Amino acid sequence: MANDEHLALLMQGAVSWNRWRSYNPEVTPDLAGAAIRGADLRDANLARSDLRGAYLSGANLHDVNLERSDLTNANLETAILYGTWLEYAILYEANLSGAKLNWAHFEHTSLHRADLHEASLVGAKVRSSDLTWANLSKADLSGAVLMSGNLTRTDLSEADLSGADLSGMHLNATELDGANFSAVTLSNASFTDVDISAVKGLDSVIHRGDRQASESTRSTSREALFQRHSCGAAASMKR
Numbered sequence: 001m002a003n004d005e006h007l008a009l010l011m012q013g014a015v016s017w018n019r020w021r022s023y024n025p026e027v028t029p030d031l032a033g034a035a036i037r038g039a040d041l042r043d044a045n046l047a048r049s050d051l052r053g054a055y056l057s058g059a060n061l062h063d064v065n066l067e068r069s070d071l072t073n074a075n076l077e078t079a080i081l082y083g084t085w086l087e088y089a090i091l092y093e094a095n096l097s098g099a100k101l102n103w104a105h106f107e108h109t110s111l112h113r114a115d116l117h118e119a120s121l122v123g124a125k126v127r128s129s130d131l132t133w134a135n136l137s138k139a140d141l142s143g144a145v146l147m148s149g150n151l152t153r154t155d156l157s158e159a160d161l162s163g164a165d166l167s168g169m170h171l172n173a174t175e176l177d178g179a180n181f182s183a184v185t186l187s188n189a190s191f192t193d194v195d196i197s198a199v200k201g202l203d204s205v206i207h208r209g210d211r212q213a214s215e216s217t218r219s220t221s222r223e224a225l226f227q228r229h230s231c232g233a234a235a236s237m238k239r
Helices: 004-010 014-023 221-228
Strands: 105-107 125-127 145-147 170-172 190-192
Parallel strands (some): 105 125, 125 145, 170 190
16 A cells, blocks of 8 residues: 555655655655556656556656666556666566557566566667566567576567667577567577577577587577577577
């Protein structure tokens, strides 16, 4: 249950809210379960806030600071999060379907089991983050930087990853049916138990660095091309 005083202050707008935060830096905003659908919260400082189960669908969170905030089970469906800061945030099982996350910043962020179906993450920076079991089907990740993170059992079916950088990412049993890998960078990425038969754009995959891909699997021409452009523990790939 959200703190009524904290919620009332937030609804006064970002200027009043940020002033209160600057005077009370030791206070952890309690906005758990708050109904803030469609609210205009642009530029608000929501760092270290408790937003578990909050209803933020359709809210404008452009350039909002959500660093180290807990958004477990929060509903951010179709919310606008352009350039939002989400470093060390917890988005476990959060609903971000259809959300606009272009140029958002993720680092050491937990997106385990988050729903990002049809979300837009164009140019987003997603570093060292946990995306295991997340739903990114039909998401737009074109030009995004997804480095040194975990995509184990993530659903990337029909996702657009054209021009994305997946260097150092771990893809284990990741669903890639119909995904667009045109001009994707895969340096030091690892692939295990992945079906690439319906992946698009493999002929334009970019590799930088020494080749370390495993040759333990008999490869078709598409698989050989994929292995040639990926590095690390590229163990087994389904045909």
